[in-house]
Amino acid sequence: MEIRSHADNDALSQAAARLFQVQLTANPGLVVGLPTGGTPLGFYRQVVERQLDLSHSTAFNLDEYVGLSPDHPQSYASYMRENLLRHLPVGAWHIPNGQAADLEAECQRYEAAISAAGGLDLVFLGIGHNGHIGFNEPGTPLDARTRVVRLTETTRAANARFFPSPAEVPTQAISMGIKTILSARQVVLLASGRGKAEALLAAVTGPVTPAVPASALQTHPNVVVLVDAAAARLLPVA
Numbered sequence: 088m089e090i091r092s093h094a095d096n097d098a099l100s101q102a103a104a105r106l107f108q109v110q111l112t113a114n115p116g117l118v119v120g121l122p123t124g125g126t127p128l129g130f131y132r133q134v135v136e137r138q139l140d141l142s143h144s145t146a147f148n149l150d151e152y153v154g155l156s157p158d159h160p161q162s163y164a165s166y167m168r169e170n171l172l173r174h175l176p177v178g179a180w181h182i183p184n185g186q187a188a189d190l191e192a193e194c195q196r197y198e199a200a201i202s203a204a205g206g207l208d209l210v211f212l213g214i215g216h217n218g219h220i221g222f223n224e225p226g227t228p229l230d231a232r233t234r235v236v237r238l239t240e241t242t243r244a245a246n247a248r249f250f251p252s253p254a255e256v257p258t259q260a261i262s263m264g265i266k267t268i269l270s271a272r273q274v275v276l277l278a279s280g281r282g283k284a285e286a287l288l289a290a291v292t293g294p295v296t297p298a299v300p301a302s303a304l305q306t307h308p309n310v311v312v313l314v315d316a317a318a319a320r321l322l323p324v325a
């Protein structure tokens with residue numbers, strides 16, 4: 088894991104966008120995994136500001152809530168339209184269908200679509216307060232592929248800020264599994280803010296354990312961790 092420290096979310100977002108730009112220049116047909124949440128908002132702003140050329144690339148979102156229609160304002164489909172897709176043409180864009188009649192079949196279809204695209208070249212990730220990546224909550228087997236997951240109450244509470252009331256936060260999601268994420272050729276983890284310090288510390292210095300899903304990234308040969316000073320406050324100084 089290569090940890091790169093930045094002053095704040097703004098600097099971290101610029102670094103992430105620069106890294107994306109370099110990869111897109113080398114391979115315009117990049118297959119990229121994309122996150123949601125508060126952390127990557129600055130990253131998407133930078134991607135849009137720089138008008139990165141995603142017109143030949145293929146994007147797969149990490150996850151989607153079960154039960155929300157793509158038009159629901161809090162669906163991750165809406166998030167992506169609002170923060171990226173309405174600003175920039177993307178060659179092909181995929182997100183799990185959280186309203187599929189057969190959710191298991193939808194997970195298999197999603198996994199097959201990633202394989203058909205040639206696999207993920209690059210995945211950007213955020214990290215949850217409990218160390219989750221995508222929606223892979225603590226306890227997730229490290230060899231899991233895309234599947235239906237039950238959200239922990241901690242995660243539902245953390246995401247309640249985006250919903251009119253906490254009760255409206257879905258209880259399930261479809262998420263790429265840890266193994267799907269680890270199959271990417273490169274992984275870029277974005278960690279920003281004081282609230283992520285404990286999770287980040289456990290992810291990068293603790294044992295590799297299903298209790299901290301992000302710790303599985305230690306087993307990947309090409310991971311860049313972009314941190315801001317607040318998230319890095321507990322990390323040992325190099």
Ligand code: GLP
Pocket residue numbers: 122123124125126127149150212213214215216219220221222242246
């Ligand atoms: C959600 C998403 C994750 C994201 C996490 C942290 O649970 N499924 O992909 O990393 O939130 O989000 P935030 O950046 O808002 O703290």
